[in-house]
Amino acid sequence: MKASGFPYVLPMLLLSVAFFATPLAVLVGFSFIGPDGPSLHNYARFLGDAFNYRVLINTAKLGMQTIASTTLLGIPIALLYWHSGKTARQVIIFLTLIPMLTSNVVRTFAWIVILGRQGPISETFVALGLAERPFTLMSTELGLVLAMCQIDLPLIILPLIAILSRTPVQFTEAAQVSGAGPWRILVTVLLPMMLPGLLAGWILVFASTSASFVTQAVIGGARNVYVPQLIYREVGTLFDWPMASAIAVVLLLSTGILLVAMTTISRHRRLVGHA
Amino acid sequence: MHSPRENPFPVFLYRAFVFGFGGLSLIYLVAPIVIAITMSFTAGQTLKYPPEGFSLRWYEALLDPVRSGTEHIAAGNSLKIAVLAVLGSLLFAVPATIGMARMRRSTVNSLEPFLLAPLVLPSLVYGLAALIVANFIGFQPSLWLTVVGHVVVFGPLMYRAASVVAQGINPSLAEASTVMGATWYTTLRRVILPLLAPGILAGAFLVFIQSLDNVSVSLFLADAQTTVLSLRMFALIEESLDVRVAAMSGILIGLTLVVMLVARRVLAPPRQA
Numbered sequence: 001m002k003a004s005g006f007p008y009v010l011p012m013l014l015l016s017v018a019f020f021a022t023p024l025a026v027l028v029g030f031s032f033i034g035p036d037g038p039s040l041h042n043y044a045r046f047l048g049d050a051f052n053y054r055v056l057i058n059t060a061k062l063g064m065q066t067i068a069s070t071t072l073l074g075i076p077i078a079l080l081y082w083h084s085g086k087t088a089r090q091v092i093i094f095l096t097l098i099p100m101l102t103s104n105v106v107r108t109f110a111w112i113v114i115l116g117r118q119g120p121i122s123e124t125f126v127a128l129g130l131a132e133r134p135f136t137l138m139s140t141e142l143g144l145v146l147a148m149c150q151i152d153l154p155l156i157i158l159p160l161i162a163i164l165s166r167t168p169v170q171f172t173e174a175a176q177v178s179g180a181g182p183w184r185i186l187v188t189v190l191l192p193m194m195l196p197g198l199l200a201g202w203i204l205v206f207a208s209t210s211a212s213f214v215t216q217a218v219i220g221g222a223r224n225v226y227v228p229q230l231i232y233r234e235v236g237t238l239f240d241w242p243m244a245s246a247i248a249v250v251l252l253l254s255t256g257i258l259l260v261a262m263t264t265i266s267r268h269r270r271l272v273g274h275a
Numbered sequence: 276m277h278s279p280r281e282n283p284f285p286v287f288l289y290r291a292f293v294f295g296f297g298g299l300s301l302i303y304l305v306a307p308i309v310i311a312i313t314m315s316f317t318a319g320q321t322l323k324y325p326p327e328g329f330s331l332r333w334y335e336a337l338l339d340p341v342r343s344g345t346e347h348i349a350a351g352n353s354l355k356i357a358v359l360a361v362l363g364s365l366l367f368a369v370p371a372t373i374g375m376a377r378m379r380r381s382t383v384n385s386l387e388p389f390l391l392a393p394l395v396l397p398s399l400v401y402g403l404a405a406l407i408v409a410n411f412i413g414f415q416p417s418l419w420l421t422v423v424g425h426v427v428v429f430g431p432l433m434y435r436a437a438s439v440v441a442q443g444i445n446p447s448l449a450e451a452s453t454v455m456g457a458t459w460y461t462t463l464r465r466v467i468l469p470l471l472a473p474g475i476l477a478g479a480f481l482v483f484i485q486s487l488d489n490v491s492v493s494l495f496l497a498d499a500q501t502t503v504l505s506l507r508m509f510a511l512i513e514e515s516l517d518v519r520v521a522a523m524s525g526i527l528i529g530l531t532l533v534v535m536l537v538a539r540r541v542l543a544p545p546r547q548a
Contacts, residue, residue: 004377005373007374008374008377009370009378010374011370011371012430013386013390015367015426015427016390016393016427017389019423023401023407024396024401026404026407026408026411027404027407073300073303074300076296076297077300077301077304079293080297080298083293083294092301095305096304098528099304099305101535102527102531103484103487103488103505103531105505105509106508107308108512109508109512109520110314113311113324113521114307114310114324116322118321118322118323119322119324120324120325150307153300153304154304181282181286181289182285182289183289186289203395211398211400213490213491213494214509228491231399231400231403235495241407244403245403245404245407251397251400252396252397
């Protein structure tokens with residue numbers, strides 16, 4: 001009886017092997033196609049170029065900046081949820097889900113309005129006398145981080161809320177009765193409890209930033225280039241598929257290493273043992 | 276509430292952090308959505324915000340079949356692809372969910388990563404890989420190829436949503452049905468599928484939204500004739516700051532809200548009797 005489930009799983013497993021694993025294997029194979037037979041030519045050319053190297057570093061940096069900013073804003077929102085009543089909690093979940101389920105292109109468009117020369121940020125600064133003339137945050141790293149942080153914030157809030165919603169209030173009440181102040185409760189009770197959620201969120205945020213092609217292309221502009229745009233340029237403009245494959249493999253490896261590292265940490269008993 | 280030894284200053288700081296900073300963060304999270312909606316009602320020609328006056332002119336421009344013919348075709352294509360992607364995901368992911376629920380935990384743990392892998396992989400990379408293979412075996416980018424790509428990349432969302440529900444189903448319900456003499460088909464139709472329905476609906480909702488929104492897979496797999504909505508919006512944003520994009524955003528946000536409210540009704544856990 002127990003093993004009879006396999007025939008049901010088989011179609012999806014086959015789909016996954018035929019249309020997912022196989023193309024990826026072919027992609028890796030393609031990346032080794034050089035001008036004269038199989039070689040590391042594409043990798044050498046990609047990593048040998050100082051510009052590409054900087055793009056790779058910038059992409060990792062953008063991921064880290066987004067992780068840091070979403071964490072900084074995500075934790076207070078999760079705490080707000082923790083200290084709220086039933087109705088307010090539902091409102092917070094609703095307010096988190098709306099942006100998350102809204103199209104990425106739409107959210108990017110909203111940020112074009114916000115960051116533009118005639119947008120609310122520029123107008124407010126001019127009105128308050130903090131800036132002499134209207135300015136734009138488009139094509140700046142700051143503008144891109146502001147947008148990416150908002151776009152990825154739900155990915156870190158939801159795992160935190162999932163943990164807190166299962167946590168009985170007695171956990172912090174016990175600490176309170178024992179005389180711990182709110183900061184102490186945060187550091188010794190709430191944060192350790194939220195750690196697995198944070199790690200899960202970081203993985204999601206990092207995977208999302210390394211693939212958010214539209215936001216990076218539109219808001220980053222021509223001055224801030226990231227790996228996904230390099231791949232698209234090789235395919236769409238230069239038609240160099242082997243080179244595009246090599247860049248894709250580099251992107252996969254660099255995000256993969258980070259993801260594996262973070263997953264290993266999140267499974268580490270001693271670190272997240274209390275949760 | 277407070278223990279007698281508490282120093283009022285840290286407590287005040289903590290409150291400011293949680294209710295002040297947390298509240299502001301929540302506003303920052305939602306503000307872009309509000310801005311996109313209000314922007315779409317501008318009477319002006321530009322993306323100046325706050326908007327200049329109130330009008331429905333951009334919605335009119337968007338609904339006009341002459342001025343926005345390309346957008347209408349793109350929307351039609353996107354809807355077609357999204358519906359087909361949902362159907363495809365149903366076909367593959369729901370049986371997998373049912374099968375996994377009958378297997379040993381250790382088997383599930385070793386098989387599941389294979390099924391969920393597409394969710395972690397940057398979909399741009401997958402789009403490129405699929406394009407290379409399709410080209411290799413003689414397929415050109417098309418609507419159908421895009422659908423296959425979407426089923427592979429978003430099918431796991433359906434699997435995950437349905438399997439969360441499947442794990443909560445008491446196995447003795449299916450056993451009881453079998454013992455009572457029901458065929459496996461009857462058990463599936465009258466017992467398992469109704470119990471799975473909330474998970475399947477949630478999954479369908481997610482696949483539909485993600486498929487409609489997707490750029491990076493469609494970018495590689497859709498042909499020139501199959502313009503999809505997200506790519507068309509992307510092009511409009513990059514080429515010119517066409518205010519019709521604001522109206523498109525308004526419609527998409529409105530749709531998301533409606534679907535969310537409906538889903539909340541349908542998916543709300545039944546009251547304990």
